[in-house]
Amino acid sequence: MAFITIKNLCFSYAEETDPQPHINAVDDVSLEINEGEFAAVIGHNGCGKSTLAKHLNAMLLPDSGKVYVDGDDTADEEKTWDIREKVGLVLQNPDNQLVASIVEEDVAFGPENLGVDPKEIRQRVDSALKAVDMYEYRMHAPDKLSGGQKQRVAIAGILAIQPKCIVLDEPTAMLDPSGRNEVMSTLLKLNKEKGITIVLITHYMDEAVLADRVVVMDSAGVLTEGTPGEVFSQVELLKKHRLDVPQAAELAHRLRGCGVKINHIPLTREDCVKMLEEAMK
Amino acid sequence: MVRDVSFGQYFPGGSIIHKLDPRGKILMFIAYIVIIFCAFNYAALAVTTAFIAFVLVLTRIPFKFYLKSLKVIIFIVIFTSVLNLFYGTGEPLWQWGILKITWDGINRAVFVSVRITCLIIASSCLTFTTSPTELTDAIERLMKPLKAIHFPVHEVAMMMSLALRFIPTLLEETDKIMSAQKARGANMDSGNIINRVKALVPILIPLFVSAFRRAYDIATAMECRCYRGGAGRTRMKSIHMGARDAVSFIVTALIIAGVIVCNILIRAVV
Amino acid sequence: MSCILELKNLGFTYGKDTPFEKRAVNNVNLKINKGEFIGIIGHTGSGKSTLVQMLNGLIRPTDGQVLLDGSDIWKEPKKIRNVRFRVGMVFQYPEYQLFEETVYKDIAFGAVNKGMTGDELDKAVRKAAEFAGVKESQLEKSPFDLSGGEKRRAAIAGVIAMEPDVLVLDEPTAGLDPMGREILLSQIVNYHKTRGNTVILVSHTMEDIARVADKIIVMSKSELVAFDETKNIFAQGDMLSKIGLQVPQITKIMQDLKQKGFDVPDGVLTVDEALSVLSPLLKKEGA
Numbered sequence: 013m014a015f016i017t018i019k020n021l022c023f024s025y026a027e028e029t030d031p032q033p034h035i036n037a038v039d040d041v042s043l044e045i046n047e048g049e050f051a052a053v054i055g056h057n058g059c060g061k062s063t064l065a066k067h068l069n070a071m072l073l074p075d076s077g078k079v080y081v082d083g084d085d086t087a088d089e090e091k092t093w094d095i096r097e098k099v100g101l102v103l104q105n106p107d108n109q110l111v112a113s114i115v116e117e118d119v120a121f122g123p124e125n126l127g128v129d130p131k132e133i134r135q136r137v138d139s140a141l142k143a144v145d146m147y148e149y150r151m152h153a154p155d156k157l158s159g160g161q162k163q164r165v166a167i168a169g170i171l172a173i174q175p176k177c178i179v180l181d182e183p184t185a186m187l188d189p190s191g192r193n194e195v196m197s198t199l200l201k202l203n204k205e206k207g208i209t210i211v212l213i214t215h216y217m218d219e220a221v222l223a224d225r226v227v228v229m230d231s232a233g234v235l236t237e238g239t240p241g242e243v244f245s246q247v248e249l250l251k252k253h254r255l256d257v258p259q260a261a262e263l264a265h266r267l268r269g270c271g272v273k274i275n276h277i278p279l280t281r282e283d284c285v286k287m288l289e290e291a292m293k
Numbered sequence: 294m295v296r297d298v299s300f301g302q303y304f305p306g307g308s309i310i311h312k313l314d315p316r317g318k319i320l321m322f323i324a325y326i327v328i329i330f331c332a333f334n335y336a337a338l339a340v341t342t343a344f345i346a347f348v349l350v351l352t353r354i355p356f357k358f359y360l361k362s363l364k365v366i367i368f369i370v371i372f373t374s375v376l377n378l379f380y381g382t383g384e385p386l387w388q389w390g391i392l393k394i395t396w397d398g399i400n401r402a403v404f405v406s407v408r409i410t411c412l413i414i415a416s417s418c419l420t421f422t423t424s425p426t427e428l429t430d431a432i433e434r435l436m437k438p439l440k441a442i443h444f445p446v447h448e449v450a451m452m453m454s455l456a457l458r459f460i461p462t463l464l465e466e467t468d469k470i471m472s473a474q475k476a477r478g479a480n481m482d483s484g485n486i487i488n489r490v491k492a493l494v495p496i497l498i499p500l501f502v503s504a505f506r507r508a509y510d511i512a513t514a515m516e517c518r519c520y521r522g523g524a525g526r527t528r529m530k531s532i533h534m535g536a537r538d539a540v541s542f543i544v545t546a547l548i549i550a551g552v553i554v555c556n557i558l559i560r561a562v563v
Numbered sequence: 564m565s566c567i568l569e570l571k572n573l574g575f576t577y578g579k580d581t582p583f584e585k586r587a588v589n590n591v592n593l594k595i596n597k598g599e600f601i602g603i604i605g606h607t608g609s610g611k612s613t614l615v616q617m618l619n620g621l622i623r624p625t626d627g628q629v630l631l632d633g634s635d636i637w638k639e640p641k642k643i644r645n646v647r648f649r650v651g652m653v654f655q656y657p658e659y660q661l662f663e664e665t666v667y668k669d670i671a672f673g674a675v676n677k678g679m680t681g682d683e684l685d686k687a688v689r690k691a692a693e694f695a696g697v698k699e700s701q702l703e704k705s706p707f708d709l710s711g712g713e714k715r716r717a718a719i720a721g722v723i724a725m726e727p728d729v730l731v732l733d734e735p736t737a738g739l740d741p742m743g744r745e746i747l748l749s750q751i752v753n754y755h756k757t758r759g760n761t762v763i764l765v766s767h768t769m770e771d772i773a774r775v776a777d778k779i780i781v782m783s784k785s786e787l788v789a790f791d792e793t794k795n796i797f798a799q800g801d802m803l804s805k806i807g808l809q810v811p812q813i814t815k816i817m818q819d820l821k822q823k824g825f826d827v828p829d830g831v832l833t834v835d836e837a838l839s840v841l842s843p844l845l846k847k848e849g850a
Contacts (some may be wrong), residue, residue, distance in 0.1 A: 057743065071517065260813075474660060
């Protein structure tokens with residue numbers, strides 16, 4: 013069985029916030045996340061991807077359908093805290109998720125809540141900060157850090173809980189390009205070296221290209237999924253839904269349209285150059 | 294800019310003062326406030342001043358930061374000492390109309406300015422060397438007995454530490470909102486009182502809206518990080534009293550004794 | 564072409580004469596002509612935010628001058644507000660400045676401060692709302708009931724309504740999804756075309772700048788590194804990567820091809836351009 017299994021999930025933000033009730037924010041979504049994989053979920057704002065994220069650690073519970081995390085049903089209240097220990101959630105605004113005035117004290121917040129022994133907290137904090145490359149900033153105040161650094165501290169705060177999976181809800185949306193690079197390389201490292209399952213919710217396709225698997229969401233449902241190669245070669249489908257594709261893929265697709273023979277759609281700069289070289293010989 | 298405030302800031306470091314138990318620091322701070330206001334003659338005042346100067350050196354934090362925190366209250370110090378200078382009783386040394394300076398007035402002025410300065414230095418010594426988390430942690434523990442009367446000790450401490458964390462963020466936000474409204478021609482620097490109060494509306498409303506939005510986000514983030522109240526929480530930095538703290542208590546007790554002795558032996562001047 | 568903004572030896576130091584002194588902008592000289600669409604790129608902390616805030620007098624330069632239509636904006640410091648109406652500034656995440664009861668009133672705030680009334684005001688507000696893509700039906704709503712993207716458009720409309728000669732936008736598309744970014748950018752381009760006014764766009768997203776700007780200002784470490792036509796800037800891929808800026812993927816691909824000895828031009832910025840360059844070079848199936 014997959015690490016996270018989502019079965020026919022439906023959810024709507026009831027009367028309170030939604031002027032038109034019973035429009036589902038997530039509508040009949042079924043999805044599996046395997047242990048150790050790096051999955052990216054892309055789609056427009058309001059396509060339901062953030063709502064989906066909050067279901068993965070029982071911050072929201074399904075109206076209908078089921079979400080299982082490591083075999084446990086998220087709707088089972090007795091399992092709530094076990095689930096949040098296994099699946100950590102990092103949010104968009106880095107400022108609003110750091111709760112302490114010193115970096116290392118912030119990272120300690122999670123394990124402190126779990127009642128971990130002080131000595132072990134110290135070890136977890138140090139190794140979490142090292143894993144995100146922020147150890148030398150452990151005594152800094154969060155408000156003096158750059159956006160990318162703050163977001164890495166937020167990731168360390170989740171790492172210290174020692175989850176199996178980290179879900180990130182548009183962690184790079186408010187960052188500048190260098191901050192985005194910092195966060196992406198941190199996530200790739202955690203996934204490859206520590207085997208932590210990553211679910212990255214984003215609207216930057218250049219980030220999704222780096223994932224093992226891409227899930228494209230549109231109007232509350234899953235539009236398509238597969239490896240980045242499979243997903244981004246469907247240039248027409250993505251363009252129709254006004255989603256970005258890598259410029260390399262778009263170029264190849266349009267050249268193909270002009271009658272140039274192209275075997276497979278490249279995603280990266282290197283692949284694209286190689287393809288063009290061959291085509292020009 | 295509103296951001297350049299050093300009062301209440303924390304400077305991480307490894308000095309002996311940094312390493313003292315924050316609970317002890319708070320208690321000694323309170324004791325110190327009492328004794329500066331109980332020093333009634335110059336000898337006693339000298340003892341209290343020398344003590345805080347000694348502590349200041351021990352913190353190993355550059356003197357300029359202390360000066361910076363004094364800068365904020367320099368006006369109050371000058372104002373109250375001038376007031377006291379002319380307020381003394383007894384034989385006038387100098388007189389001009391109703392204004393007169395007496396020895397008593399001079400003494401009062403000196404005492405009031407030294408006391409306020411010492412008070413600010415002492416509180417800076419406390420906040421510069423104690424992280425907000427440690428501080429609120431210590432307050433939470435010191436207030437523990439209040440739990441018996443159902444006072445929400447943990448919640449109050451948590452609110453305090455969140456407030457300390459977000460003060461700089463909100464100050465920065467205020468700066469940004471002010472710039473944005475100025476860019477739309479908001480007039481904040483001139484006009485009468487009513488106009489000036491009105492000019493605050495475009496700043497306060499966005500600030501409140503954003504504070505609520507942040508509060509909502511923070512609550513979510515805390516829940517995601519398994520926060521469920523104070524029960525069962527542990528601390529990374531467990532605080533406990535050691536030999537160091539015992540020494541600091543003895544020194545403080547000696548200073549208190551010294552001030553009392555001075556007060557008994559020497560005539561009070563204020 | 565007549566020059567609308569001129570920066571002369573412009574510089575700014577934060578906390579001058581204190582231990583925390585920091586040079587944010589150093590000796591910038593440049594001229595911006597009426598009606599140009601200027602892009603500003605640079606790292607966070609490169610001084611670009613400080614630079615744009617000096618253009619409308621939110622920050623007073625510590626040295627040098629900003630000339631608006633030939634006269635120093637700080638000639639009469641008391642009248643600096645008038646400069647802010649002429650050089651309209653949209654900050655990053657402008658949606659956080661909304662405060663009025665209705666969207667209409669919020670859009671009108673700056674224009675009212677400028678002294679507009681009656682029909683003139685109403686026209687300016689409605690026109691601005693249209694430029695920014697705020698729907699007629701939303702004008703009487705509370706700004707707090709709008710969605711994130713709608714709020715941002717309302718805030719931008721609030722600056723356009725002041726009818727400034729120069730419109731400065733600091734990262735207007737930050738945090739929007741690709742579709743939102745696309746729509747907002749095309750609205751800005753449309754505003755620029757229709758009004759013919761000068762627009763200055765600060766952005767991290769090179770693809771966006773590449774598509775819309777006539778000229779680009781490159782800032783790095785408080786200095787003006789380059790100010791030139793868009794094509795010429797992106798042709799200097801090495802310079803841009805050296806200061807840590809990313810050029811569009813398509814530009815890099817074309818640069819790589821050129822290095823490998825293929826006959827392709829420098830500074831290709833869009834897929835359309837690349838296609839027209841490559842298409843004749845490649846052999847077609849069945850041809």
